[in-house]
Amino acid sequence: MSGVRPGDWSAQGVEYLEPRAWEALRETERSVLVTAGAGAGKTEFLAQKATYLLQTGLCPAPKRILAISFKRDAAGNLAERVATRCPPEQARRFNSYTFDAFAKSLLDRFRAAVPDAYRPPSDYRIVMPYGRDYSDFLTSHGFHGVRTDKFEHAIARERLPIANEGSQLQRAVATYWQAQYDEQNGVRLSFPMINRLVELLLRKNHSILKALQLTYPVIFLDEFQDTTFAQFELLYTAFGGSEAVFTAVGDDKQRIMGWAGAMPEAFAKFEEGFAAQRISLICNWRSHADLVQIQHLVASRIDPTVEEPEARGNRRVDGDVCAIWEFATKEQESDYLAHWVEREVQAGHVEAHDVAILVRMRADQVEGELSQAFANRGLRLRNVARNVGDIAIQDLLGEDMTQILLRLIRLGASGRSPESWNASLLDLQHLEAVDHGDEAGQQLLQERLQTFVREMRRTLRGRDPVPGAAGEVAQSALDFVGAEVLRRAFPSYKRQPDFYRVWNGFRLLLEDSLQHAETWSGALDEFEGFGQISLMTIHKSKGLEFHTIIFYGLDNRTWWSLTPDRPEELKSFFVAFTRAKQRAFFTLCAERGQPIGWLERILLPGGVRRVRF
Template structure:
């Protein structure tokens, strides 16, 4: 594709951008910090800016754009949007990672360059320590003056190398690193530890640092308000002294990860450290005017100086769009929710998978309470927080392995699927590094895919769609791609245990999906959650949107921490409310707890109805 002059470039895939988005997009001389409220289209803005930089040559070949998100599905979504807007030779120069995937990829590529004392073996295992694991370590190694929370934070922040001397906390951190390397059969590394190893690596190896500077003149950072001290320090180590231009986006009203180590002043830190120009987007493309008006009341409580957004979505439903539903018992609550959703589905107002039930925590417990009433109404709940094997369903659905296999299995289970055919061809092109301009290579790919699809359809016709056949059917698709090819293409799968974790989760969920399906195609719908009401925590809902959200448990026992002096909890409430495109409801149960009076005094005058059942 020929280069486009910056003044001639137009947005791709959308009619236009708001004036402030244009300003932030065209700023290529200095870093920008884009503050964008709920529904402002942060991901779309980043995709458009990436397209602008690539197509105008402001990020010239072979240099690349590094994009870092916090959630796997956000990183994937951003990469897919850029791929739709740019030709493949440009899209390949857009590298979209999560923070964890980025650091892990550097560890895999440059492990041999890590100083001897901290260099892990190639067969290290990634672990997710729980609070009780830190308690056990402290008890076993006798550090009575340190608690688990202090240890966890210190491990995340401490720069390597760590001397086993000084304060008790420093000695505990040093001993913890030694124990993770020496006290088990395998070396065990958490993602915060991988972050620290990579920070040490690039701090002590100027050749790797130089390679980063040459590769990435443009760096995108999504959800900047969630950046931890360690992640911010890693960015500084990697790009201080370079000419990299940052584009960071986020919303400090959605800062809900301070409990997990996010910096409380990430915006100010970023603005100061990278001399960033702050630009605020004003439009809300997700929610209609009635919801946006209520959202602004909550936002003003968080930040009295926040600008009122402009609602750009249309209201498509009649009746109440925001309410607190009050029930006497949990049984009545479950029955009414199931009855209401069933009614809305039957009259065609909404599909089950366009409804989300959000919870503060303990999604598994809520699933157990709701399941009988929903089953009696013929409704299914998809608890995406639930693990299949060692991976949560929501994380599994965002994996590259899952996306690639699902496309192939869709082709095998249907007579015609142009969308999946084109996507599968792009997958093969990427996996096998075929140049889009190589006509012979492209024809060979098409021929291989046509042959596979014909044979795969015959295979599936000969297999009954039962749970026992799940692994066999999935293995046929995997064999066509090649496990080794996938591991080479995606750094996250280069280690066999990491690949197995996703593969095992895929086959287990596919087995479950076949328990409720009469055909392979229906099983794949089940796998992806079509026709099922989504159940997830607020933290997992961040970045998503649904036609209707129902927050379960707006009472002073379920959400005991939602008090006026804990701003992060009000931020969480704001996040929950703003997932809704058309309607947002909250349930209150007298059997479980009492109303949160101070919050109701804010909501009810703003237009949130209170309905007693």
């Protein structure tokens, strides 16, 4: 569909958009701030607006739409939704990044234009320091009067160049930058440092700034409530004062990244900085009315003025949809959870991979507490926070390389997979820049893919599905695509260390998956987590949804900071609660802590039962 008149355009792939969503979608002359609660379909709204702009020509070729999300899987999900609604030549003009990936792509592309004093070499290393790393630096360099948290925030916020003078904090930051550039094993940059370098690059180079503004007249911002001061400053340096039109979506009730520097008044700052109109969505497409009613009690405590959502989900379960399960011992708790999940899965009420156990922190520790009880019931608990090599499983699954290689191997492992075939063709079209209208090019891609699939099937038939075969099979898929082609197509893989981190993680997870499977198809299902209960932290659950969530540890020790005067902790609880489509349960164990009385007084009037075992 191309060249559709705006008045004739209709929503793609969905039956209904609420009137306020239509209002925000059709606003193309000025920036809009779309506030939308849990389950409101923020990602779907952005996909629909992108489709509208591309199909009507309101964002004409060669101009592009820049979409920025906080999580890699969210960025990928948004790009996939646009790709299913638009022909390839239009979808290719929708560029979806995380904040970090966007900044890194600009640094890698325009590194030579960074002022001399801060220009990193091409082989710089990405590092992700912890608080103890900053503390060790301050101690070793004699900055005993500087607090670690203030130092970390200053690295992320201080504009470059930084003079090694003034306050002790400023001198500490300047010394830290110098130390990272003087490292014996090469320059080391964190993502906050990359942000600062790109802000400097754009501020000092008008031609690059102008080219960026001409390329992207439309910018989407997802989960805007978590935007940091540095990220907002980078956006303003890049697009402030230009003709760019923003669409930002978010929910202040889900602002849980204050500890990472999220702005406390992000919405007001956006409205002021980009003269934006605010529009609120009220539908909840995820949860049914009984669950939404309880969630609204928590939302009202966070914001007494919040509108009550209009529940659009259908209830498909009987019995409790929300309860607090109280146990005397940890052993009783883990045994009951495993028994309950086993019963629900065997009864066909829910698939194992549509159940999530959410923890506030220390997923590795909770895995140790629960995994044996689940294994005794024939259930697999998957800690998606666990690292394979140098990358967490959840992050690995959201990588472009992972999805491309996985689809190719699945074509060889299955008899017929139209979904994987079509997706792989789209991958090849993107990687090799073959135009949708190029019939000869399309035919050549199909023939190449057919040849590869035959060879992959022959390889898999000749190799038992054992861990030792993982490397050969993964390498076959990578050789077909081409490592250099991948690195050229995706800026995040341009540097060899970044490419290898994902590639090594892919091979290791495939190898691990083959330890638990009898067939190649089964190994790929294992790789993606089918049939396994997900274990993750509440922060990693954001943006996801599950049929049933079990929140592990609703007590005053696990949630020692959940007090009436700390709203951000209640927001974290709210985020966890709203991941549920059908049911949400909370466990309380006397060995771990005591009830959080004030929170229970919010929940119990909504029909939430406390069940003692």
